[in-house]
Amino acid sequence: xxxxxxxxxxxxxxxxxxxxxxxxxxxxxxxxxxxxxxxxxxxxxxxxxxxxxxxxxxxxxxxxxxxxxxxxxxxxxxxxxxxxxxxxxxxxxxxxxxxxxxxxxxxxxxxxxxxxxxxxxxxxxxxxxxxxxxxxxxxxxxxxxxxxxxxxxxxxxxxxxxxxxxxxxxxxxxxxxxxxxxxxxxxxxxxxxxxxxxxxxxxxx
Ligand SMILES: Nc1ncnc2c1ncn2[C@@H]1O[C@H](COP(=O)(O)OP(=O)(O)OP(=O)(O)O)[C@@H](O)[C@H]1O
Ligand SMILES: Nc1nc2c(ncn2[C@@H]2O[C@H](COP(=O)(O)O)[C@@H](O)[C@H]2O)c(=O)[nH]1
Numbered sequence: 001x002x003x004x005x006x007x008x009x010x011x012x013x014x015x016x017x018x019x020x021x022x023x024x025x026x027x028x029x030x031x032x033x034x035x036x037x038x039x040x041x042x043x044x045x046x047x048x049x050x051x052x053x054x055x056x057x058x059x060x061x062x063x064x065x066x067x068x069x070x071x072x073x074x075x076x077x078x079x080x081x082x083x084x085x086x087x088x089x090x091x092x093x094x095x096x097x098x099x100x101x102x103x104x105x106x107x108x109x110x111x112x113x114x115x116x117x118x119x120x121x122x123x124x125x126x127x128x129x130x131x132x133x134x135x136x137x138x139x140x141x142x143x144x145x146x147x148x149x150x151x152x153x154x155x156x157x158x159x160x161x162x163x164x165x166x167x168x169x170x171x172x173x174x175x176x177x178x179x180x181x182x183x184x185x186x187x188x189x190x191x192x193x194x195x196x197x198x199x200x201x202x203x204x205x
Contacts, residue, residue: 006099026177027101033098038053038056040083040084041058042058071087073112083104099184122180125170127169
């Protein structure tokens, strides 16, 4: 049967590359028709972050209970904190035919790939490692030690970019947004063509 489920779009990449910045810029555009899946984390809120908007902030016990109850599509322990994607929201929204957008780190994206191989996986890449370091440092939200940990993780994460469908360079936020929009649009066209061919094939039989 031809599926009319929404498309699952996963934006991933190393810490500090600009995933959050690009995602916010994308969602601020009036013509965008994507549903953002809010993650659960045990990390403490940064200044200005709001529970239920930026993340659902939980204790480690609450998070571990969600793992036990299979409430997460994927989860990862990243630099000392848990992060995960609530499965109910993703399933319900895709079922309604809407596109769901996840912004998650690399281990989690690879888990999602196993469950949703038909998803669209986009790796956001920095122009260079030195620019990545500069961005994490300039953000000023982590201690020296955490910046070091995140940069160490980034080197391993960059090696995983071949596992994605597309690599988008985040040189300039507006350009990265346009590239992502073009990829999503092309993927919809491709799926419609496949669905159309499938329908015609059924008509002939
Ligand atoms: N294209 C860009 N050019 C210059 N600076 C950028 C660009 N994109 C993002 N930044 C800056 O880089 C810093 C990190 O961006 P952001 O917090 O969005 O990264 P992230 O990938 O979401 O990080 P994390 O995974 O740690 O949450 C921010 O200070 C942001 O303003
Ligand atoms: N595997 C998952 N990773 C997630 C999720 N939500 C966010 N993230 C990623 O974690 C790191 C650190 O985030 P920060 O807000 O502490 O800077 C970053 O790469 C996020 O994209 C998730 O649900 N699952």
